[in-house]
Amino acid sequence: EPEVTQTPSHQVTQMGQEVILRCVPISNHLYFYWYRQILGQKVEFLVSFYNNEISEKSEIFDDQFSVERPDGSNFTLKIRSTKLEDSAMYFCASSVDARFGELFFGEGSRLTVL
Amino acid sequence: EDQVTQSPEALRLQEGESSSLNCSYTVSGLRGLFWYRQDPGKGPEFLFTLYSAGEEKEKERLKATLTKKESFLHITAPKPEDSATYLCAVQARVGAAGNKLTFGGGTRVLVKP
Numbered sequence: 663e664p665e666v667t668q669t670p671s672h673q674v675t676q677m678g679q680e681v682i683l684r685c686v687p688i689s690n691h692l693y694f695y696w697y698r699q700i701l702g703q704k705v706e707f708l709v710s711f712y713n714n715e716i717s718e719k720s721e722i723f724d725d726q727f728s729v730e731r732p733d734g735s736n737f738t739l740k741i742r743s744t745k746l747e748d749s750a751m752y753f754c755a756s757s758v759d760a761r762f763g764e765l766f767f768g769e770g771s772r773l774t775v776l
Numbered sequence: 777e778d779q780v781t782q783s784p785e786a787l788r789l790q791e792g793e794s795s796s797l798n799c800s801y802t803v804s805g806l807r808g809l810f811w812y813r814q815d816p817g818k819g820p821e822f823l824f825t826l827y828s829a830g831e832e833k834e835k836e837r838l839k840a841t842l843t844k845k846e847s848f849l850h851i852t853a854p855k856p857e858d859s860a861t862y863l864c865a866v867q868a869r870v871g872a873a874g875n876k877l878t879f880g881g882g883t884r885v886l887v888k889p
Contacts, residue, residue: 666819695876705820705863707876718876753819764810765877767819 664688666768668754674774675744683739683771685754694737695755695765696729698722705753711737744775778803780880782864787885789854797849797883799864807869809847810877811840814861823862854887861885 667686675681687694696708709719711729728740737756741748751772755765781800789795801809808827812820824833826842833840837858839850849862861884865877 693875697877704881705865705877705879707878710876720876751817755819764822764825766822767812770817770819772817 666754666756666766668752668768668771670771671769672772672774674776677746677775678743681741681744681748681773683741683752683754683773685737685739685768686735687737687754687756688766689735691756691758691766693717693757693759694729694731695757696739697753697755697767698750699753699770700750708739708752741773744773746775749773749775778866778868778878780864780866780878782862782880782883784883785881787883789851789885789887791855791887791889792853794850794852794854797851797862797885799847799849799880800845801847801864801866801880802845803866803868803878805869807867807875809842810865810867811838811847811849812863812865814863814882816861820863851885854885856887856889859885859887 669684694711697705699705707720709723710717726742730738751770753767753770755767757765779802783798808825810825811823813823814820824840829844831842837852841848861882863882865879867877
């Protein structure tokens with residue numbers, strides 16, 4: 663069964679460092695998303711991406727965050743200068759169609775900022 | 777602002793003891809309501825989408841229903857492998873084209889043998 667894959671599964675970084683989280687969405691999907699979940703809290707929307715541009719972003723997704731689809735398969739989330747409060751599980755998701763979109767999520771990348 | 781509230785926060789069941797989880801929502805025009813299952817340390821796993829009031833979906837021991845203000849996830853004769861956190865999320869009809877999901881806090885279900 664096709665699945666969304668994410669790397670790394672866990673990353674530990676120092677405050678102020680840049681982090682790139684990588685995702686390979688399901689191959690025929692057109693819409694890509696990043697969500698995050700701080701320990702014990704709700705899953706929160708960060709950004710959606712379609713046709714090589716951001717289609718929607720949340721207030722959390724400030725200038726420190728960026729997304730990119732550098733080739734036909736990868737979808738990345740970059741955090742330019744990490745803060746302690748960026749520690750969370752980051753989930754990539756993809757869907758075939760935004761109108762009737764079941765989102766399929768990856769296993770997540772746990773980011774720990776020290 | 778779209779809001780989703782799930783209750784109870786946690787539920788302990790004996791194997792075979794049926795129960796229901798509640799998801800109350802407010803949204804500016806519902807496009808879809810989604811149920812996901814999340815195991816510890818894993819990503820949400822899609823279960824159901826409901827689009828309109830009165831709709832019902834079933835999968836094994838799970839049945840989801842939808843009204844204009846809430847959704848229920850019924851677990852019939854649960855087994856220990858049904859232990860997980862069940863997440864409810866809504867997608868609004870109006871707004872930006874990104875079609876984000878707004879999640880509730882989840883219900884942690886523990887089924888004891």
